[in-house]
Amino acid sequence: MAIKVLLFAQLAELMNAKELVVENISSTNELIGVLEQQYPVFKGAAYVVAVEKDIINANTKLNDFSTVALLPPFSGG
Amino acid sequence: MAIKVLLFAQLAELMNAKELVVENISSTNELIGVLEQQYPVFKGAAYVVAVEKDIINANTKLNDFSTVALLPPFSGG
């Protein structure tokens, strides 16, 4: 189970990375738990979660090669 | 008492003139009465009346050299 995690804006800057690959993860809640434990910057960070480009509002099951994006508040335009 | 009457759009076309000078007139109602009597095209024509560039809503006294404009429905833009 390898999950691709895309990071943008503040999160990419704080992590100094645009992409992480995380192993052995089966849901978005599990992913967030692991990230917050490993990287304190995720605690208290403002972002929404998108799975395969759709924003989710509840815990979502992940498959092998799922792409999860962590999206800070949008500020386009 | 010479009143300058400005005509625009349909009215200028129907009258084949952009300007009339009418003598011996002391109010807008009197002017309109005289025009309707002399030129049947004014009867039933749709227009508003402006005296010195201000649209009037009631009979208005005219002075020598007053400028009265007869304005068909606007269709700019």
Added chain:
Amino acid sequence: MSEKIKNIFIRGAISPAFIADGIQKHQSKTSIGGHSIFLGQVRADILNEKKVAAIEYTAYEEMALEKMHLIREYIFQKYPLTCLHIYHSLGIVEVGEICLFVFTSSAHRKAAIDACEETVERLKLELPVWGKELFTDDSHQWKINK
């Protein structure tokens, strides 16, 4: 904003290059965050089986400029605008060409957007300007605004 009365009338169509020039000139005004633009374009309407080829605009120019000045003052009082520019064609404007250009600018978008719309609505109602629809068969009809 008690400026002197500005001319708004342009002979013939308003060109895209003129609009671009207007936009370009605002790039030095760095307090602006948003521009709203309305463009009126002459439509190839079909009326009683006749097709519009062009519109010929005339105006009671002195009165129109005075009324436009009052609308400008009202709009500047109502909305926090940086700029408001209005251009209207006189004479012949062919189908597909632009006859009206309203351009508002403000720090935040809402003021520019609302002011642009209200300016367009008001000038269509209040300016003594007339459009004569010239048909392809050389006949014509006086335009009626909805």
Added chain:
Amino acid sequence: MSEKIKNIFIRGAISPAFIADGIQKHQSKTSIGGHSIFLGQVRADILNEKKVAAIEYTAYEEMALEKMHLIREYIFQKYPLTCLHIYHSLGIVEVGEICLFVFTSSAHRKAAIDACEETVERLKLELPVWGKELFTDDSHQWKINK
């Protein structure tokens, strides 16, 4: 209007000439009576005594294009539009330059005006795009939309 997904992103600022070109191209569409345009311009904001010199835009491009496609379909269903074009800058856009260009066209003005405003509001809320405000002292801050 189930077209294929269109790109909306442009590298760097959107030039007035590009906007003029967009307007010019619509002159052959003679069913159009009105265009509404919104332009976002980078403002020289002062935040904690620091002055913005430019904004650097990044996006989750694939997701943004999918979301924009859905917004387009929604807007075309809601309003009788002839055209809807959207361009957003990526990368650095200097103060005074244009970073967003939304362009709607319709037979009658109301549809173009309302559709333009709603498209601007929706894309600001829904597109995963971020602005990094670059200050004149080389520090920066992530932009917050109101």
